[in-house]
Amino acid sequence: MNARTSFADLADSRRRLLAVVVGVPLSLLVLYAFIYGLFPVLYEVFWGATCGAVGSWLVCSGFLQRGFTTGLLIGIAAPIVGTYLVNRQMALIGEALAHTAFAGVAIGIFLGSFVEWQSLPLFAALVVAALAALGIQYISVHTDSNADVPIAIMLTGGFALGIAVVSYGVAFGREINSYLFGDILFVPFGNVQLMVGLTVAVLGMVGLTHKQLLFITFDREAARIARIDVWFYDTLLIVLTALVIVAAMQILGAILVAAMLVVPVAAAMQLTNSFTQGMGLSVVFGELSVILGILFSYQWSIATGATIVLTAIAIYLVALAISR
Amino acid sequence: MNVIEAEGVTFAYDERPVVEDVSLTVEEGEFVGLIGPNGSGKTTLLKLLLGLQRPDSGTVRLFGEPTGEFSDGERLGYVSQKSTDADRSMPITVREVVTMGRYPHVGLRRLREEDREIVESALDRVGIAHLADRRINRLSGGQKQRTYIARALASEADLLALDEPTVGVDADSRDRFYDLLNELNERGITIVLIEHDIGVITEHVDTVVCINRELLHHGSPDAFAESDALARAYGLEGTDSRLPVRNRTA
Numbered sequence: 001m002n003a004r005t006s007f008a009d010l011a012d013s014r015r016r017l018l019a020v021v022v023g024v025p026l027s028l029l030v031l032y033a034f035i036y037g038l039f040p041v042l043y044e045v046f047w048g049a050t051c052g053a054v055g056s057w058l059v060c061s062g063f064l065q066r067g068f069t070t071g072l073l074i075g076i077a078a079p080i081v082g083t084y085l086v087n088r089q090m091a092l093i094g095e096a097l098a099h100t101a102f103a104g105v106a107i108g109i110f111l112g113s114f115v116e117w118q119s120l121p122l123f124a125a126l127v128v129a130a131l132a133a134l135g136i137q138y139i140s141v142h143t144d145s146n147a148d149v150p151i152a153i154m155l156t157g158g159f160a161l162g163i164a165v166v167s168y169g170v171a172f173g174r175e176i177n178s179y180l181f182g183d184i185l186f187v188p189f190g191n192v193q194l195m196v197g198l199t200v201a202v203l204g205m206v207g208l209t210h211k212q213l214l215f216i217t218f219d220r221e222a223a224r225i226a227r228i229d230v231w232f233y234d235t236l237l238i239v240l241t242a243l244v245i246v247a248a249m250q251i252l253g254a255i256l257v258a259a260m261l262v263v264p265v266a267a268a269m270q271l272t273n274s275f276t277q278g279m280g281l282s283v284v285f286g287e288l289s290v291i292l293g294i295l296f297s298y299q300w301s302i303a304t305g306a307t308i309v310l311t312a313i314a315i316y317l318v319a320l321a322i323s324r
Numbered sequence: 325m326n327v328i329e330a331e332g333v334t335f336a337y338d339e340r341p342v343v344e345d346v347s348l349t350v351e352e353g354e355f356v357g358l359i360g361p362n363g364s365g366k367t368t369l370l371k372l373l374l375g376l377q378r379p380d381s382g383t384v385r386l387f388g389e390p391t392g393e394f395s396d397g398e399r400l401g402y403v404s405q406k407s408t409d410a411d412r413s414m415p416i417t418v419r420e421v422v423t424m425g426r427y428p429h430v431g432l433r434r435l436r437e438e439d440r441e442i443v444e445s446a447l448d449r450v451g452i453a454h455l456a457d458r459r460i461n462r463l464s465g466g467q468k469q470r471t472y473i474a475r476a477l478a479s480e481a482d483l484l485a486l487d488e489p490t491v492g493v494d495a496d497s498r499d500r501f502y503d504l505l506n507e508l509n510e511r512g513i514t515i516v517l518i519e520h521d522i523g524v525i526t527e528h529v530d531t532v533v534c535i536n537r538e539l540l541h542h543g544s545p546d547a548f549a550e551s552d553a554l555a556r557a558y559g560l561e562g563t564d565s566r567l568p569v570r571n572r573t574a
Contacts, residue, residue: 087413087414208432209432211424211427211430211432211435212427212432214420214424215424215427217414218414218416218421218424219404219424221376221402221404222402222404222424222472222475224376225374225375225376225397225400225402225485226397226398226400226424226427226428226479227394227395227396227397227428228397228427228428269414269415272415273415273416273417273457273458273459273462274415274416274417274420274457274459275414275415275416275417275420276420278415
């Protein structure tokens with residue numbers, strides 16, 4: 001019996017290895033083809049049609065088209081990842097990662113004076129935020145401190161590093177501001193494509209591992225007894241968070257970005273008994289916040305990141321009032 | 325086959341020994357009650373037996389495999405003492421919780437129709453099918469514990485470990501809960517249960533394990549009643565905990 005089990009295990013692990021070796025490069029290839037081949041076409045068709053139908057500057061300007069697209073993608077990915085975080089009492093981790101991502105942006109812009117690549121700041125932010133995510137994970141596993149201590153250290157440390165690089169480097173002016181406070185008019189098409197890639201990657205990973213992420217969110221001890229690799233899925237979740245944060249930073253800014261992970265989710269949690277329904281509802285609220293936020297910001301000429309967050313909080317208050 | 329084999333298991337938090345040199349076996353189909361005074365290391369011992377903690381010395385085998393290498397998570401069902409933070413605040417339905425029992429089976433693939441059928445029949449078997457769409461933190465203590473039992477059934481667990489499952493549950497529901505456990509045990513599920521109410525334990529279990537850091541009794545409830553293990557377990561509190569105590573097995 002033992003021999004048979006081990007043969008089965010061997011076959012199983014071979015199959016898994018094959019799935020990884022073939023599956024990962026293949027899905028990356030498909031993703032690449034989608035981002036650089038199909039997506040630009042879809043994008044043209046969609047906004048062409050929308051502009052033809054509505055005919056307002058709001059949907060015909062290239063700046064706003066890029067901003068809207070990025071915003072809509074954020075409205076999907078951020079609340080999905082946020083649903084796990086909020087239910088694990090990790091609402092502030094997004095804030096910490098955003099501030100370290102800011103350091104990455106500063107480094108990227110600094111390097112940008114030597115290298116010509118428009119998406120370099122965002123890419124640098126991605127790398128630094130992912131490293132910070134692993135760092136937080138490492139500290140929380142290897143020290144006895146509460147989770148909020150490493151978060152506080154990362155948050156302030158990341159921001160301090162960012163400011164240090166900014167003050168050392170050349171005058172960055174508008175570009176730094178756009179990453180600090182978000183700027184819907186400052187999203188190059190390359191960043192929209194990066195955003196698409198990140199969103200698809202996040203959705204794909206969550207689709208694949210939702211069951212495990214839910215299990216460790218709800219009951220870590222039972223998950224460990226069920227022999228689910230809690231450490232691996234913790235790390236995966238925190239890295240996914242870093243990806244979403246960097247993606248969302250362009251519109252909302254490093255300071256406000258965590259709101260998209262938390263506020264729509266908090267609103268949805270007031271109105272549902274079911275985790276999966278809550279996740280769906282939080283995406284609806286996320287999209288609503290982005291669309292209304294952009295419209296209000298246009299209407300009253302207020303900073304877009306701020307109006308999106310304020311709209312999300314208004315939705316939360318309404319949800320709170322309804323649930324009472 | 326032995327479900328659990330522990331040999332010379334010792335565990336300390338920092339320098340403070342919590343479990344010392346405990347050896348015991350749990351056979352397939354046994355219903356074991358684990359008792360001891362507060363702080364006697366019952367919960368720690370249960371966690372050691374399930375592989376949630378690694379012993380400082382000694383070994384634990386689950387279904388013949390060392391706990392560190394044991395990978396058939398679906399064979400273990402666990403009902404913990406206190407609610408987790410999440411199950412107090414998180415919106416999640418009873419059915420969603422019970423469905424988690426299928427997760428170790430399905431891995432990364434999607435849930436199939438048969439998984440859903442198993443979940444429904446588990447809900448049915450513990451008598452909470454009518455609560456399936458309710459939010460878990462709106463349930464009573466007894467109903468919550470039934471939910472976790474259903475999760476273990478959905479997982480098709482062979483071993484069910486429960487840590488004081490009936491704390492804060494009224495006497496009537498507690499009796500029905502133990503009837504359910506007896507019924508599951510008769511169908512072949514091995515049960516290890518921590519319980520503070522000694523009267524309840526001796527009424528329902530096959531074997532009593534009594535510890536206070538060290539193993540004081542391992543045998544039938546009748547032998548336990550006749551032995552002085554209880555007095556020694558509870559009498560040791562507050563006295564020199566290094567007092568040598570000889571193991572007594574029935």
